[in-house]
Amino acid sequence: MLVSSASVDTSTYDTSKLDVDNDHGSLTQEDFLSLFITQLQNQDPTEPLDTSDMMEQTATFTEVETMTTMSENIEEMVNSMDSMSSSMQMSSATSVIGMVMEYEGNTTTLTDSGAALEFEVESVPEKCTVVIKDEDGNFVSSFSPTVSNTGKQYIVWDGTDANGNAMDTGPYKFTVTAYDANGEKLDVTEYGNGQVTGVTVEDGGIVYEVDGEFEVAAEDVISVRDANLL
Secondary structure: OOOOOOOOOHHHOOOHHHOOOOOOOOOOHHHHHHHHHHHHHOOOOOOOOOHHHHHHHHHHHHHHHHHHHHHHHHHHHHHHHHHHHHHHHHHHHHOOOOOEEEEEOOEEEEEOOEEEEEEEEOOOOOEEEEEEEEOOOOEEEEEOOOOOOOOOEEEEEOOEOOOOOEOOOEEEEEEEEEEOOOOOEOOEEEEEEEEEEEEEEEOOEEEEEEOOOEEEEHHHEEEEEOHHHO
16 A cells, blocks of 8 residues: 555655656656665555555556567567668669660650650540750740550650751650640640669659659659660
8 A cells, every 4th residue: 555645754755766867757667666665665664565556566567668668679670671671672673774664754865866755645636736845944846746546656856946956965855735626635644765774762762763864753654674675
């Protein structure tokens, strides 16, 4: 049975052992034992601490300590699994370096052979326009390809601007707009493609470097092909 403040003169207690140096306000095993011993030292001789109460307090602390230890072990295990998973993802991702990747996006790289453009329209358009811009967003050229089906359209831009001048090789962007016979704008999905030149991890996700210029998130990848089989 615990001693009530009404039956004991607490002014005579040695409270030096009651100080707990813990910034988080939680008891360690040493803190608990210190408090427990102090309690025994200052119990009422006429009403000593009940053995069942003592065992209950000890069992409760032991249970809490066990649960805390288990929680810490589980956290360490989860962190270890996350690290292993990231390593496996990176190892798998680096295996596609050097391969050609198709992804959802509107970037392309102009080479001496031209630049590949790819897009898909929800229905056969009456009018379709492709606009080419440089990496700074400046207008370069535009043209209107003929689209006769709703499948993926593959077009090669020859690398010349609106005046027929050859542009420098490097990264460019393209935008495709399409309209039906009633002048209603149609949904268009643009696709980029290029050679994978690197892999990084950003915010826990895999990001591919394409043609040494573009960053492509793993969730935007459509397909990956061996460059030697094209």
